[in-house]
Amino acid sequence: MFGTSIKKLFFDQRTLLIRRRYKHQHSSNGPIQMDIVQKRKVLAQFKDKAEVTVYDRQSSRTHFRWGPWVAGGQMLMWINFADFYWRYSMDKDEETGELHISPAWKRACTAGIALVAGLAVGGGVLHYISRSVARMQIIDGGQMVRLETYKFSGRGTKTKVVPIAGMFSRDKLYTGEGPNGVTKAKSSQYSIYASRQSNYAYIMSRSGAFRDPRAFDVLFHRAIAPDRK
Template sequence: MLGASIKRLFLDRGSLLTRRRHRHHGAGSGPIQMDIVQKRKALAQFRDKASVTVYDRQSSRKHFAWGPWVAGGQMLMWINFADFYWRYSMDKDEETGELHLSPAWKRACTAGIALVAGLAVGGGVLHYISRSVARMQVIDGGQMVRLETYGISGRSTKTKVVPIAGMFSRDRLYTGEGPQGVTKAKSSQYSIYATRQSNFAYILSRSGSFRDPKAFDILFHRAVVPSKG
């Protein structure tokens, strides 16, 4: 009698633990399974299609023709600053109050900082242009993405093809605001990474044309950023 009671007690506890595990497993896998289902549905629109344009900036491919001129102007300006500092940087003598040319090492450091600043500003302009996307297409039945970005010359574009599975964004595209529902206060840009190993994002303009912003988020938005490992 006592043995049967103990056996029943352990069986009940085991059943309770089993139910708890199932509930825990269901709670953890439910959203994940739902994400998988949503992504499969979103990818279904590209099945059996060679190419589908999901984003187009709808501007001239010479949109950034001004870029090299701005970058060159910045570099030239800072080179002139460097030359000025090297030639005319002065120090004041604390005893006599007279001005005299600064030591060579000091002028070289100041001029060097100006040169680095010019390269950083000018290079930053060109880098921004090279990461700006003119058109984004899903190809190969939803397996790959073709990114058409602007060249640093500002008068051409270049193309890169990456697997769609590795692409992700830390930001949501759909906001519910504006004509397409992608307008975001204080930000006209949407950033997306091509692979988990990417250190720099590609930049899409929110004023461009998006085929389906909600599907865009289903495919690319990640609440937890994938590990690079």
């Protein structure tokens, strides 16, 4: 009888292990990225609250007022480069060794590349400003998120409200390092997407004030976008 009990216990444990392994390997979403129970517990703290600030950059709303000047300066510099290439770009004659003005098509191409570079650099600066988050709030009892981002001008902010269910980040916020536990070597930024259709992430500074970094990861950290396999 004792041997039968040992044998039964062994097979019961083995069956349980196989079931757990099968459930893990054949889950429709692959390996579990987020514990549903933990997520519900985190959201419960917002249930009866109109709005809760979960991130604040703690800087003035004119923090990026230098942005348009930098973008304008870059454009002016590359326009001057384009003008120089158009006016003075030279080719060397292989037979005589003399220099002569380059063909118009060649000068136009070189000047065009300079103009595109200026637009890319200047536009990139303004785009970075517009995707930088000044404040993030969870509103409507935990159903929606209000993102407050900087304007292109760097003076003032604009707001956007998105469903919390669609937001995700492939980056983990909590690292356990630094005074607030969010310091990350070689990176001062944390990126988060508003939805799975988003092509560009919103940017948060890790030096800002996060209400609860661990809860942040429970809500938003996912290896893949929601509903995407």
